[in-house]
Amino acid sequence: MISLPVRARPGIQTPPTARFSLRGVLALNPGPWLWGQALLVAGSGAAVFLCGVWAAGLTAGLAAFVGSWNVMLEQRTPAAHRRRLAPVTGVALVLAAMAGFTLSAVHASPWAVIGTGAALTAGCYYLCLVLRAAPPGGFLYLLAYSLCGATPVTTGQLPALLGWAAAGAAAGWLIALAETLAVGRAAEHRAVARAYRSLAALIAATGSERAEAARHTAVTDLDVTWQTVRRGATEAMRRSGEWQRLADLCRYAATAVAAAGALPHTTGRTALDAWHAAASTTAQRLEQQARRGRGPAPDEGPDPDPPPASRHRTPTDATARLHRALADARRSFRTTAPAGHRPADCARYPSLRTALAAGLRRRSFAWRHATRAGGAVLAAGVLTHLSGLTEPGWAMIAAGSVLLASDGVGTVNRAVQRCLGTLVGLGATAAVLALRPAEAVVVLLAAALVGLAQPFLAKNSALAMVVLTPGVLPLSYSGSGPYLPLLDDRLLTTALGCAVAVLTVPALWRRPDAALLRARLATAVRALTAEASGPHAEYIRRRTVLTALQNTGNAFRQALADLRPSQAALALWPSFLALQELGFHLAARPLSTTERDSAARALHGLAEAAEHGTPPRSGDPLPADWATPDARDAFRRLRAALGDGLPLPADDRLIRGQLRGPEGHPLPHTPVTLIDPNGTQADVAYTDAHGRYALRPAGTGRHLLIATADGTTAPTAHAVRVPVPGG
Structure with a gap:
């Protein structure tokens, strides 16, 4: 084994690990829409509730209030999508409310109530996921079902309650649409602004440890x-x-993101600051346009200064492409976009039927998460009933709220949020009930607090429960007798529901396994050489590459966002980082036909190795002038990472060894170069996770082995002699 005294370069970025923390429990992350949405929901819900109470009593007001909850769609949802989605969600809310009222009217057994709630949860969670309905999604239907099921009604009231629920749903739909009239296409402009904000963050992270995470974001x-x-x-x-204009801005953003992700680490700080300011300014103007609800105001400011000259760079490098994309985005605010032209890649959003069918695919997240939610809610209700507690619906609501998280650690955080928020909320409820308020005061308090709490359900369950508990719980109190047993039951059922939701994580939440991660890697590798045609072929190709990287990154983060990530996922993480870097370099620069053919041949072998878990071929089939030096470097690192933990190929012609640092530790993912007797490069490889390498000599005689561990340490050389075969 050859041991070279080289200094260890900075290690590959630590895989993302989600851990439970108090900061995660208390964080709100409100977003720019939350406070306005909270006031909208509180005001509209209170108006609908009070109208129903004034016209027909408390029960009718509750039915109308529940039906109006389709106003809960976030402001980032486009108005056109709301018009199609709100009727569907409104009908589903009416059905959920009527299911609760019907079971209450017929005095159904607790088992029927629990089973119906679990089935409703699974179906509504699935529906909201495939429709991409805004949070709190399916939990909203479970809450509506439980609230209506806990209200005493008679069968004769059901037709009138159906009418009031439908009227509330229609009112919620009209309110949601009326809210969009004042701001026009605000959702679309906010979304494009978000892309440019992320672009600015990616530019700022160039050359730092945050670069890999910023690329994925x-x-x-x-x-x-x-x-x-x-x-x-x-x-x-x-x-x-x-x-x-929006489509053009999306295209410019895709070009700029690809170029920013491929910027060399040595890019000057002055240029980075200028591009960061240009991207931030574009985002700011889009956000201003979203608030006004009108077209963009003329921008009299100058375009970004041209990029500084850089040696060994061509006009088609990432630096020039980033500058050109930002300049085009800036100019789009001073020109009138042409009307009537069909933009590139403008396929319509899938229909309801298509979305529902797509969610049933074997690897779809929608049906798995819906099954998990239904199973957890069923288990929470059954255990509560068997424990002798009086309100299994409260435990079911608690479990459904916790299951809004999509991973194990998020589920634990939301469970703690729910318990802490309920505890504080019960204190506020005790203070309210101690005053023995009149029914009118209880109704007004419920209308204000329940509406105000809804937008917080998906952001922070603790804050939602602090507001929601004193709004809902007084409705369950008869007004006579002690109220402390009611509070005790609520706390116990909440804790039980949260515990059940946490325990279902390993049983019902399926993490991506090594086979799925390898398949995603192989798919992304093949997407790097995807071909496209048409006037915007390069843009479509770039979007294909970036989307493949995003899907692969999501799979890895889902696999690693657990309390105990699998070792197989951790072992494949360096492969994804190398693939992500290679993908950005290939997306940032269009390849010639010759380069694309050579890349297709080289990447085909890597895709096969990734999919089947076999060691990649040892040689470097890429031409010396293929793509850019950074892209060739990322390709070799990907090839080495895919071979981590696998036996090196059995070939007597290979020069093998293990690279170690001064302290004797193996140096993983470090470049090693072999120079032949004529002074030309014979082969280049990266060491694997154990510091091992295998190089193919060009002939016989004295070769030079060169290794370097970072960009500041001088390379270390070691002479090796390749004997004549049979000599």
């Missing part, structure tokens, strides 16, 4: 942006110049 936000623009793309809007 940028492509994720870019995908969300395009989906949001597509959801709002009615035929009339698609023919408008404003939508053409």
Whole structure:
């Protein structure tokens, strides 16, 4: 084994690990929409509630209030999508409320109530996931079902309650649409602004340890942006110049994100600051436009200064492409976008039927999460009933709220949030009940607090429960007798429901396994050489690459966002980092036909190795002038990472060894170069996770082995002699 005294370079970024923390429990992350949405929901819900109470009593007001909850859709949801989605969600809310009222009217057994609630939860969670309905999603239907099921009614009241619930749903739909009239296409502009904010963060992270995470965030936000623009793309809007402008801004953002992710680590701080300011300014103007609800105001400011000259760079490098994309985005605010032209990649958002069918695919997250939610709610209700507690619905609501999280650690955080918030809320409820308020005061308090709490359910369950508990619980109190047993039952059932939800994580939440991660890696590798045609072929190809990287990154983060990530996922993490870097370099620069052919041949072998878990071929089939030096470096690192933990190929012609640092520790993922007797490069490889390497000599005689561990340490050389075969 050859041991070279080289200094260890900075290690590959630590995999993302989600851990339970008090900061995660208390964090709100409100977003720019939350406070306005809270006031909208509180005001509209209170108005509908009070109208129903004034016209027909408390029960009718509750039915109308529950039906109006479709106003809960976030402001980032486009108005066109709301018009299609709100009737569906409104009908579902009416059905959930009537299911609760019906079971209450017929005095159904607790088992029927629990089973119906579990089935309703699974179906509604699935529906909201495939429709991408805004949070709190399916939990809202479970809450409506439980509240209505706990209200005493008679069978003769059911037709009138159905009418009031339908009227509330219609009112919620009209309120949601009326709210969008004042701000126009605000959701689309906010989404595009978010993409440019992520671009600015990616530029700022260039050369730092945050670069890998910033790349993933940028492509994720870019995908969300395009989906949001597509959801709002009615035929009339698609023919408008404003939508053409948004589509152009999406295209510029995709080009800029790809270029920013491929910037060399040595990019000057002055240039980075200028591009960061340009991206931030674009985002700021889009946010201002969203608040005004009108077209963009003319921008009299100058375009970004041209990029500083850089040696060994061509006009097609990442630096020039980033500058050109930001300049194009800036100029789009001073020109009128052409109307009537069909933008690139403008397929409509899928129909309801298509979305429902897609969610049933074997690897779809929608049906798995819906099954998990239904099973947890069923278990919480059954255990509460068997324990002798009087309100299994409260435990079911607690479990459903906790299950809004999509991973194990998030579930634990939400469970703690729910328990702490309920505890504080029960203290506020005790203070309210101690005053023995009149029924009118209870109704007014419920209308204000329940509406105000709804937007917080998906952001922070603790804050939601602090507001929601004193609003809902007094409705269950008869007004006579002690109220402390009511509070005790609520606390116990909440704790039981949260515990059940946490315990279902390993049983019902399926983490991506090594086979799925390898398949995602292989798919992303093949997408790097995808071909496209048409006037915007390069943009479509770039979006294909970035989307493949996003899907692969999501799979890895889901696999690693657990209290105990699997070792197989941790072992594949360096492969994803190398693939992400390679993907950004190939997306940032269009390849010639010759380069694309050579890349297809080289990447085909890596895709096969990733999919089947076999060691990649040892040689470097890429031409010396292929793509850019950074892209070739990322390709070799990907090839080495895919071979981590696998036996090196059995070939007597290979020079093998293990690279160690001064302290004797193996140096993983370090470049090793072999120079032949003529002074030319014979082969380049990266060491694997154990510091091992295998190089193929060009011939016989004295070769030079060179290793370097970072960009500041001088390379270390070691002479090796390749004997004549048979000699």
